[in-house]
Amino acid sequence: MTRSTPHATALYDIPGPATRKRHFLYGVAATAVIAGVIAWVIHLLFDTDQFTSQKWTPFTYKGIQELLLRGLGNTLKAFAYAAVLSLVLGAVLAVGRLSDHRPVRWISTVLVEFFRAMPVLVMIFFVFVALRVQPLPALVTGLTLYNGSVLAEVFRTGVNSVERGQREAAYALGMRKTQVTVHVLAPQAVRAMLPTIISQLVVALKDTSLGYLITYEEFLHAGKLIASNLDYDLPFIPVVMVISPIYIGMCMLLSWCATWASRRQRRNPKTEATGASTAGQGAVLPGA
């Protein structure tokens, strides 16, 4: 990405000098258009008086900063609970789906399919309204049920993607099914699926903002409180401009962890056993 790397794609050949010149002109035009749009947005912001001191000084008040920080803390608290619980639930449901007992397998399949098909918000509202639970437990429950069932599928795919020879060798050594799963399959599955697991945690982090809709006092809720304050001249746009970089930044950080994990994994020889099968041609020649 540092240079415009000239690699051929199905779409076009490596450009020659004349084409490169033309592409450069396109690039200049596109940059000009984007600069124009940004300038227009900034003009609009000034035009509607979004940068008045009355709207921005509140952010220097200690109370306001504490309110925002408390909201951020609550968001992270909900995320931590939801992440841990959904990892546990995911593991339980995945074990259920891989069970040798048919009823257990069926029950876990139905649960996983149902919770994956339901919108998270419906589950959160159901727990919040119908079961009359406090906002935090309601939010955590909804997030856990949804992300837990998605993670169950991720774990199951991971376990199934471990090369067959690994399982067969472990059984041949006389290990029990539990031992095989815990000592042989699960570690390799988790390693192979780590990027996907982290990406799912990003979804959980993003969805904690649904707590705003059930009046859980999280980050967005704190922002809303400030934004609807008449004393500060309803600083809605400033609030969005403060909140969204923090939110997006947190999610990007976690997404970046997922990218890092997957890049590290590609270099790691230890994942070769599963790497080949996730590439799409698994179990053709086990142990090859």
Added chain:
Amino acid sequence: MDVLTDNFSLYGRGFLGTVELTVYASLLAMALGFVMASFRVAPVRALRVIGTVWVTVLRNTPLTLLFFAVLLGLPRFGLVLPFQLFAVLALGCYTSAFICEVLRSGINTVPTGQGEAARSLGMSFGQTLSNIVLPQAFRSVIPPVGSTLIALAKNSAIAGAFSVTELLGTYKTLNELGYSIIWSFVWIAVGYLIITLAISALFHVMEKRWGVAR
């Protein structure tokens, strides 16, 4: 059972609201996603940067925050539109980032040799694109686009919390009318299941018809 039969029109309106929201937002997401995907595979670096920024930012934005900013923020700029249109805008833009990635990886699955062969036959860029690359990309893209659109249908529930008429929002009225909350939620769940299963069936048929034979 009474809850459904007594309030059929209410449920119907909510159901249609969700369907409408899903359809319009899907169209917007497909169009925008296509534009952004073409930016991301373009030979011009500035366009690639635009596409990458669009995707990275939107994929990491909580949808509630986007709804919050669009539905309550844009009116501050004097842009007053019906809430439904705002909801379509927010949902469509959010999903376009995911569609873009799906389309891009679809285009990348087409082997380089296909394009090279087309060009060596003297095909122009447009011909290569419309006769060689896109048809092949389309086939491999059907299942992931389907699951993205199912996610969109589920995400449309958030619009209900911002006072747009849709399925989840019906529980409020039913609650005030004093119906059993549990049953009203059961029927809401059934409504969502119908929508998601319909989308998944549609894409299953498309996959059977045009998908890559495995």
